[in-house]
Amino acid sequence: MKKTYISKAGRTGSAVLSWMLFAFLPLFTSCSDFLEEYSQDMARVQTVTDLDELLTGDCLLPLGYVSTAYSTYSLSNQNFDIVHFMGDELQENLETYYPPYNSQYYTPTYYPYFTWQQSCFLNEEGRNSNESDEASYWLMGYEKIGKCNMVITAADDMAPADEDDEALLNQVKGECHFLRANYYFMLANLYAKPYAPSTAASTPGIPLKTSAEIEDIEFQRSSVMEVYNQIVDDLNVAEQLLAQVVKPKNKYRVGILAVYIFRSRVAAFMQNWSEAADYARKALALDSSLQDLRNWNDGYPISAESAEVVFSNGSSCFGNTIFLYPNRANRYGGEYTYAPTYTISDHLLSLYDRNDARIGAYITNKDDISNRCWSYKKINNSTTHFNTYNTASDVFCLRTAEAYLLLAEAEAQMGNDAEACRQLNLLRNKRIEDAEDISLSGASLITFIREERERELCLEGHRWFDLRRYQVDAQYPYSTTIEHTFTFIKLVEDVDVRDHTNYYRLEPNDEAYTLDIPKQVRDHQVSIGSNPRPYRQPFKVVTEYDEDDDY
Numbered sequence: 001m002k003k004t005y006i007s008k009a010g011r012t013g014s015a016v017l018s019w020m021l022f023a024f025l026p027l028f029t030s031c032s033d034f035l036e037e038y039s040q041d042m043a044r045v046q047t048v049t050d051l052d053e054l055l056t057g058d059c060l061l062p063l064g065y066v067s068t069a070y071s072t073y074s075l076s077n078q079n080f081d082i083v084h085f086m087g088d089e090l091q092e093n094l095e096t097y098y099p100p101y102n103s104q105y106y107t108p109t110y111y112p113y114f115t116w117q118q119s120c121f122l123n124e125e126g127r128n129s130n131e132s133d134e135a136s137y138w139l140m141g142y143e144k145i146g147k148c149n150m151v152i153t154a155a156d157d158m159a160p161a162d163e164d165d166e167a168l169l170n171q172v173k174g175e176c177h178f179l180r181a182n183y184y185f186m187l188a189n190l191y192a193k194p195y196a197p198s199t200a201a202s203t204p205g206i207p208l209k210t211s212a213e214i215e216d217i218e219f220q221r222s223s224v225m226e227v228y229n230q231i232v233d234d235l236n237v238a239e240q241l242l243a244q245v246v247k248p249k250n251k252y253r254v255g256i257l258a259v260y261i262f263r264s265r266v267a268a269f270m271q272n273w274s275e276a277a278d279y280a281r282k283a284l285a286l287d288s289s290l291q292d293l294r295n296w297n298d299g300y301p302i303s304a305e306s307a308e309v310v311f312s313n314g315s316s317c318f319g320n321t322i323f324l325y326p327n328r329a330n331r332y333g334g335e336y337t338y339a340p341t342y343t344i345s346d347h348l349l350s351l352y353d354r355n356d357a358r359i360g361a362y363i364t365n366k367d368d369i370s371n372r373c374w375s376y377k378k379i380n381n382s383t384t385h386f387n388t389y390n391t392a393s394d395v396f397c398l399r400t401a402e403a404y405l406l407l408a409e410a411e412a413q414m415g416n417d418a419e420a421c422r423q424l425n426l427l428r429n430k431r432i433e434d435a436e437d438i439s440l441s442g443a444s445l446i447t448f449i450r451e452e453r454e455r456e457l458c459l460e461g462h463r464w465f466d467l468r469r470y471q472v473d474a475q476y477p478y479s480t481t482i483e484h485t486f487t488f489i490k491l492v493e494d495v496d497v498r499d500h501t502n503y504y505r506l507e508p509n510d511e512a513y514t515l516d517i518p519k520q521v522r523d524h525q526v527s528i529g530s531n532p533r534p535y536r537q538p539f540k541v542v543t544e545y546d547e548d549d550d551y
Helices: 014-020 031-043 048-059 103-114 131-157 163-191 224-241 256-269 273-286 318-322 346-350 400-413 417-428 442-457 463-471 519-524
Strands: 005-008 065-069 072-076 090-092 309-312 342-344 397-399 482-492 495-506 540-543
Touching: 048 131, 048 163, 090 103, 090 482, 103 482, 131 163, 131 519, 163 224, 163 256, 163 463, 224 256, 256 273, 256 309, 256 397, 256 400, 256 463, 273 400, 397 400, 400 417, 400 442, 417 442, 442 463
Parallel strands: 005 072
Antiparallel strands: 065 072, 090 342, 309 397, 482 495, 495 540
16 A cells, blocks of 8 residues: 655744744844735725734634645644643554554654653654744744734724724624634643632733734733733623624624633633623523434534534644544555544543443544544544535634533532532433433532533543643642553554553643743743743553564
8 A cells, every 4th residue: 555644734834933933022033024924914904894804814713624635645724733632531542453544643743742741842752853843832822812913903993984894893803802812811721820819910821912013022921810811801892892793604703602601611710600600691591502412313513513513713623633534444455554543531431421422423433443442523524524624623612512511610619509400401411311310519519510521522622721720729629640652653564563652641730731831932032931841751661562473
């Protein structure tokens, strides 16, 4: 079989790196390059409609897709996919005799995140070869923040021609404030410690920049409290400006329902439980739709067509990153194994009851016939969607189901156990045939809600951030031990085989729950500093290769 090469596209390239290392810092770019980049965009903006097009073209994340041409496969626009690899939802597939098809291409990319390495710019061999990948997530967030800043500034300076223009202008401004809040939330939960009310004012967060002006200064990190206050300020503006936008044009545009759900989530992260409950109730009062999965037709439940999906920023090709060829197992010979590179973890699988319809809808064991591996199925990752854009994000997706869970959590935290259980039962009655009503209280109820969040929101970008915030929960703190592996592959007689597997452990309340500031950023902006992360070695090594085997 011809060896297929898979390229990893969609990361920030060197052409834009020079001005984006900090989207707002001219200290390591020329001002002329920065201004030229944006003056061309703004020169085209003559009307509110032009500004609206700039919003949709530049402020949103790009859509993910898998392209195929001449036996080459390219996965593009994976956005913030690393959030899936640091928690306890995935495990490396160690069940196949040969390594899965795309292991040799993708496991090295995620190695420093999957094994919680101290330096994410180093590859599995300790070489400094991952700098651009490490910086790409930081750059992506700040690039989009910079674009939002520009549109907001331009909108403030624009005079609407009539009432329709004014309504569109308010919508554009409201959406940009909402998106900026989203990006700051993502960056804060990657590069700063979780929000603890007692220490947030003194805990280093991330740099804040809310104007489009070029400032020749060395930026400092704002506190975690200041970052969250900025997120709340942006959402306050978004709520005011989008109050009348009940039905946006499509799932990629922001309406008031998306604002309510995200505000509830932010309040939960700040442990402001009354506000989290209030906004979850507002969301469900507008739309309480839930898909009934009990008679699911074997499709893909998360898409722009889903009644539950409220808003999606960008879209996913995550499913193909971990399993390039679902539904094509055992059709080809040769040294490759068509199975998931990463499978659903034993931990996550153990949380589902046998009659839970989310087994089959969200995860499946029917894509790999020979090994019965449990793999991802939430968003279309079938081979039939190659060369087309997916329609929902695996990270920036807001669903009505989350509002039920946020309301249940907030009510339980406030001691309203019966109401918390009622919200859980409403959700579970659409997921489990003949579901038994939940009737719990106190710590047992909180534990159940957290597990229900895992079952319902798995691999949508929530779990890693939830694990972080549970550590600093004032009433019910929680942290756990997670184990991951990394398998080294060697070429034997032109065949890729497993050489040895290293086992790594993330300890409770580990410093590695916070990423370090990327090396390229630290090198150019010493004032930003770094986050402590422990040096991590494997606690166990298992030899896989046997030279007596017949390869």
